[in-house]
Amino acid sequence: MPRTPSLYSTDSQVDPISQVMRAGHALESPDQRRLRLEHEAEAKRVSEQIDEELRQEREKLRRSRGDVKLLLLGQAESGKSTLQKQFQLMYKPNSIEQERSSWRTVIYFNVVHSLKHILTTLEAWDDSFDDAQPSGYYDQSPSSSNLSHGVPPVPPVPSGMSRAPSRPESPALSGSSRSNRITYLRNRLSPLLDTDSHLADRLSGGITVSGSGKGGVFVRSGWQARTIEKALGKPWGKNANEVDYRRGREGHMPDDDGDILLQEVGRMLSALKEDIRELWAHPTVKGLIMKRKLKLDEWSEFFLKDITRIAAPEYIPTTDDILHARIQTMGVAEHIFDVDLHGKSVTWHLFDVGGARGQRHSWIPYFDTANAIIFVAPVSAFDQYLEEDPRTNRIDDSLQLFTQVCSNALLKSVHLVLFLNKTDLLKAKLDNGLKVQKYITSFGDRTNDYETVVQYFRAHFLQVHRRNNENRRVLYTHFTSCVDTKATQRIIGNVRDSIFRGYLQSAALV
Numbered sequence: 001m002p003r004t005p006s007l008y009s010t011d012s013q014v015d016p017i018s019q020v021m022r023a024g025h026a027l028e029s030p031d032q033r034r035l036r037l038e039h040e041a042e043a044k045r046v047s048e049q050i051d052e053e054l055r056q057e058r059e060k061l062r063r064s065r066g067d068v069k070l071l072l073l074g075q076a077e078s079g080k081s082t083l084q085k086q087f088q089l090m091y092k093p094n095s096i097e098q099e100r101s102s103w104r105t106v107i108y109f110n111v112v113h114s115l116k117h118i119l120t121t122l123e124a125w126d127d128s129f130d131d132a133q134p135s136g137y138y139d140q141s142p143s144s145s146n147l148s149h150g151v152p153p154v155p156p157v158p159s160g161m162s163r164a165p166s167r168p169e170s171p172a173l174s175g176s177s178r179s180n181r182i183t184y185l186r187n188r189l190s191p192l193l194d195t196d197s198h199l200a201d202r203l204s205g206g207i208t209v210s211g212s213g214k215g216g217v218f219v220r221s222g223w224q225a226r227t228i229e230k231a232l233g234k235p236w237g238k239n240a241n242e243v244d245y246r247r248g249r250e251g252h253m254p255d256d257d258g259d260i261l262l263q264e265v266g267r268m269l270s271a272l273k274e275d276i277r278e279l280w281a282h283p284t285v286k287g288l289i290m291k292r293k294l295k296l297d298e299w300s301e302f303f304l305k306d307i308t309r310i311a312a313p314e315y316i317p318t319t320d321d322i323l324h325a326r327i328q329t330m331g332v333a334e335h336i337f338d339v340d341l342h343g344k345s346v347t348w349h350l351f352d353v354g355g356a357r358g359q360r361h362s363w364i365p366y367f368d369t370a371n372a373i374i375f376v377a378p379v380s381a382f383d384q385y386l387e388e389d390p391r392t393n394r395i396d397d398s399l400q401l402f403t404q405v406c407s408n409a410l411l412k413s414v415h416l417v418l419f420l421n422k423t424d425l426l427k428a429k430l431d432n433g434l435k436v437q438k439y440i441t442s443f444g445d446r447t448n449d450y451e452t453v454v455q456y457f458r459a460h461f462l463q464v465h466r467r468n469n470e471n472r473r474v475l476y477t478h479f480t481s482c483v484d485t486k487a488t489q490r491i492i493g494n495v496r497d498s499i500f501r502g503y504l505q506s507a508a509l510v
């Protein structure tokens with residue numbers, strides 16, 4: 001950048017101000033001269049640093065003009081971060097390897113949190129279930145997310161527990177002996193449940209966000225590296241607020257050898273796996289689930305039914321485990337990939353946003369520059385209500401949110417894709433006899449089968465789009481299950497091609 005002829009001008013001989021200053025310099029003492037030169041050198045260094053930063057910013061802006069910016073939008077738990085993981089698997093599989101060990105903390109947290117939820121619900125039913133009303137307050141969102149801000153010591157493992165003590169087998173039970181057995185399991189599991197807040201604290205970095213209810217904990221972008229750093233007590237990798245998969249990271253994230261919290265939780269899980277298995281298979285738990293008095297998170301069953309594998313001392317999360325692990329996104333996390341277009345590499349910025357109501361304000365700054373949106377709506381959620389507002393049905397909330405996206409003036413020319421997600425869970429619910437009409441009265445007496453239900457929901461989203469489509473843009477819809485890697489990657493390929501077609505058209509117009 002051309003500089004104005006002042007401090008560092010080579011024309012200073014003809015600059016009258018420089019001449020006056022030079023006359024002043026002649027009167028300086030040696031110390032004054034040294035100080036002046038030091039100040040000048042420092043000012044020059046700062047000025048050059050600012051110039052360099054400006055140059056880099058301009059270069060980034062210049063280069064990013066040709067980039068694709070893709071927003072993943074949708075309510076909490078719709079599957080945005082799961083879809084982001086699928087992009088990561090497809091375009092930068094090595095980065096999943098690098099992060100693999102950090103997911104162990106999340107999965108342990110998911111297991112402990114699920115157990116806590118089961119035992120709290122059992123308590124409300126006096127550890128027995130006979131279709132009676134609960135005797136205590138039954139809270140679907142146990143207040144177990146009161147995260148502590150400090151770093152409290154890990155509770156000690158009860159003596160002998162880490163060496164898998166012998167445990168009395170469950171005899172054939174009925175009535176009160178069943179509830180006695182649950183009391184026994186509750187006592188055994190109690191030290192493990194106490195680790196819930198420590199694991200949450202590790203993941204969130206001590207940040208409590210209002211609304212972190214049953215999901216338990218919000219994490220900011222870059223939590224994987226921070227989790228490991230906190231465990232090891234030393235910095236690891238760059239302190240990123242964006243994850244740039246192109247540059248990659250040096251080496252793998254270290255494993256958790258130095259992490260006392262994870263070691264302790266791992267030891268407890270290993271020692272208590274039979275107790276967890278017994279609780280999970282207990283007739284009272286099964287009865288409460290069947291009668292929908294105990295509503296577990298979708299990921300709970302995935303991990304609890306496989307507890308023997310997860311509780312193994314050498315447990316390393318599989319890719320399937322990582323796809324099922326649940327942690328709430330806070331704010332907006334940017335992920336950067338290089339994607340090939342006819343042999344030319346195009347940089348994609350994927351913005352994965354937090355979908356809870358309290359997080360949605362942070363989306364707006366990204367609307368201006370977005371080229372494309374994938375709106376993720378979980379169609380299995382017809383029988384669920386928002387955690388942030390238990391009066392709002394989750395399908396209703398998705399439709400309202402989609403209306404806002406379709407009608408937003410800043411987004412009127414973005415490429416719009418709709419993922420009607422969690423179709424696998426929808427199928428399972430319908431197979432189990434759940435009636436849509438009970439929750440969505442307008443469904444009426446239509447047939448309660450998968451095809452009718454998905455087409456009914458799709459028609460509602462298409463109608464919202466039609467009513468808010470001044471620009472006559474196309475809406476691309478897909479039925480998805482984002483935990484199914486093969487199917488999702490095929491759909492991502494389709495979406496990529498359709499976004500590129502739009503990208504090439506707009507590039508031709510420039």
Ligand SMILES: Nc1nc2c(ncn2[C@@H]2O[C@H](COP(=O)(O)OP(=O)(O)OP(=O)(O)O)[C@@H](O)[C@H]2O)c(=O)[nH]1
Pocket residue numbers: 074075076077078079080081082083298299323324325326327328329330353354355356421422423424425480481482483484
């Ligand atoms: N079975 C099944 N589970 C899914 C599917 N998509 C996502 N999940 C699970 O649903 C849970 C929530 O998914 P996330 O991707 O964390 O949801 P999100 O939209 O990022 O939520 P926020 O970050 O809170 O906005 C995770 O445990 C996922 O494994 C799906 O298609 N089928």
Ligand SMILES: [Mg+2]
Pocket residue numbers: 080081082327328329352353354355
């Ligand atoms: Mg998320």
